[in-house]
Amino acid sequence: MRTEVEMAKLIYSAIASLDGYIEDRQAKFDWAAPDDEVLALVNDLERPIGTYLYGRRMYETMVFWEAASTDDDQPAGTRDFAEIWRAADKIVYSRTLQTASSERTRMERDFDPARIRSLKASSSRDITIGGAELAGQAIAAGLVDECHLFLCPVLVGGGKRALPDDVFVPLELLTERRFQGGVIHLHYALRA
Amino acid sequence: MGKIILSENVSLDGVVQDPTGEEGFKLGGWFLQIGDKDREEWAKIEFAGALNAEALLLGRRSDEFFGERWLSRSGEWADRLNSMPKYVVSSTLQEPKWSNATVLTGDVVAEVSKLKRALGGDIVVYGSVQLAHTLIEHDLVDELRLMIYPVALGAGERLFGETSDKKQLRLIDAQAVGDNLAYLTYELVRESQ
Numbered sequence: 001m002r003t004e005v006e007m008a009k010l011i012y013s014a015i016a017s018l019d020g021y022i023e024d025r026q027a028k029f030d031w032a033a034p035d036d037e038v039l040a041l042v043n044d045l046e047r048p049i050g051t052y053l054y055g056r057r058m059y060e061t062m063v064f065w066e067a068a069s070t071d072d073d074q075p076a077g078t079r080d081f082a083e084i085w086r087a088a089d090k091i092v093y094s095r096t097l098q099t100a101s102s103e104r105t106r107m108e109r110d111f112d113p114a115r116i117r118s119l120k121a122s123s124s125r126d127i128t129i130g131g132a133e134l135a136g137q138a139i140a141a142g143l144v145d146e147c148h149l150f151l152c153p154v155l156v157g158g159g160k161r162a163l164p165d166d167v168f169v170p171l172e173l174l175t176e177r178r179f180q181g182g183v184i185h186l187h188y189a190l191r192a
Numbered sequence: 193m194g195k196i197i198l199s200e201n202v203s204l205d206g207v208v209q210d211p212t213g214e215e216g217f218k219l220g221g222w223f224l225q226i227g228d229k230d231r232e233e234w235a236k237i238e239f240a241g242a243l244n245a246e247a248l249l250l251g252r253r254s255d256e257f258f259g260e261r262w263l264s265r266s267g268e269w270a271d272r273l274n275s276m277p278k279y280v281v282s283s284t285l286q287e288p289k290w291s292n293a294t295v296l297t298g299d300v301v302a303e304v305s306k307l308k309r310a311l312g313g314d315i316v317v318y319g320s321v322q323l324a325h326t327l328i329e330h331d332l333v334d335e336l337r338l339m340i341y342p343v344a345l346g347a348g349e350r351l352f353g354e355t356s357d358k359k360q361l362r363l364i365d366a367q368a369v370g371d372n373l374a375y376l377t378y379e380l381v382r383e384s385q
Binding site: 163167 | 321355
C-alpha cells in the first residue's frame with residue numbers, strides 16, 4: 001500500500017540493440033521482438049502499472065493491443081500482455097491526434113512537467129512512459145525515476161536511440177539479468 | 193588462429209570519450225565516478241583478462257594513453273601489461289610509447305588479419321575506438337567485452353559507429369561487477385556459423 005506521502009514512480013522501459021537503438025535505420029524493430037521468456041518479465045513489470053504515458057507514434061504502435069485477440073489459441077504471454085495493456089489507463093501527448101481509438105485513454109496536447117508531478121503525487125500505482133522522444137523529455141525534466149533497458153544481442157548501426165541526446169543521467173544499477181535468448185535486462189534508478 | 197577481443201569501458205549509451213577527464217571533454221571523467229568496491233572488482237576482471245591475453249592491439253592514441261599510465265606503475269598487473277607484446281596500428285607512428293610494442297604500418301585490415309594468423313591466443317584491444325570501428329566493420333572482432341558504467345552521457349564519441357549491416361551477437365556471459373557496473377561478454381556471429 002502506498003502512503004499518502006509516497007509518490008508514484010515514473011518508469012521508462014525500452015528494448016534496444018546493444019548499440020542502444022530502439023529501431024534501426026529502416027525504422028524496423030523486428031529484431032527487438034521479445035521471446036516468451038523476456039515477455040514474461042515484461043508482463044510482470046507492466047502488471048502493477050496504473051498509467052502509460054505515450055507519445056503519438058508509440059501510441060499508434062501500441063494501440064494494436066486494444067483489439068488484439070486474447071483467444072485461447074494465442075500464446076499465453078501475448079494474451080497476458082494484451083489484457084494487461086487494456087486494463088491500464090493511457091495518456092497520449094499529441095498536438096495532431098485528436099481522439100483516442102482505445103478505451104481508458106485520454107489525450108493531452110502538451111507535455112507539462114508540473115502536471116506529471118501532480119500525476120505522480122496523486123497516483124497510487126506506478127506510471128510508465130514511452131517512446132524515446134517523450135521519455136527523453138521526461139528524463140531531461142528530472143521526472144523519470146527508473147529505467148529498464150532490455151539489450152538485444154545485435155548491433156544495428158544506426159536508427160533511433162533509446163536514451164536522449166544531450167541529457168546527462170547518473171544511474172544506480174538495481175538488477176541485472178540474462179535471458180536464454182541472449183537478451184540482457186538492466187534495471188537502473190536515475191539518481192537526482 | 194588468434195582471437196581479437198575488444199575490451200571496453202563504456203557509458204550505458206555507448207560513449208567511450210574521455211573516460212578520465214584529461215582530454216577536456218565537458219562530460220569526461222565518467223570512468224572515475226565509481227566507488228572503491230566497484231573499482232576493486234573491476235580491477236580483478238581486467239587483470240584476469242590481461243593474464244589470459246597473448247598480446248595487445250592498440251591504436252596510436254591508446255598506445256600513448258596506456259603507455260603513459262602503466263610504464264610508471266609497479267605491481268603484478270602493471271608488470272604483466274608492460275611486459276606483454278603489443279601491436280600498434282598507425283601509419284604515422286615511428287616510436288611506440290608503450291613497451292615491447294611493434295608498429296603495424298600497412299593496411300589495417302591486412303595487418304590485423306595477418307596478426308590473427310600469426311598468433312594463437314587472445315589479442316586484446318583496449319580503447320582504440322577508431323581501430324575498433326574498423327575491426328567491427330570488417331568482421332575481424334571475435335569477442336566483445338563491455339564494462340558498462342552507471343551513467344548515460346547523451347553525447348560523445350561512441351564505441352559502436354554506423355555499420356553497413358547488422359552484426360549478430362551471441363551472449364556468452366553477463367554479471368554485475370561491484371554494485372553498479374554491468375559486464376557483458378559477447379561472441380560476434382559470422383555468416384558462415
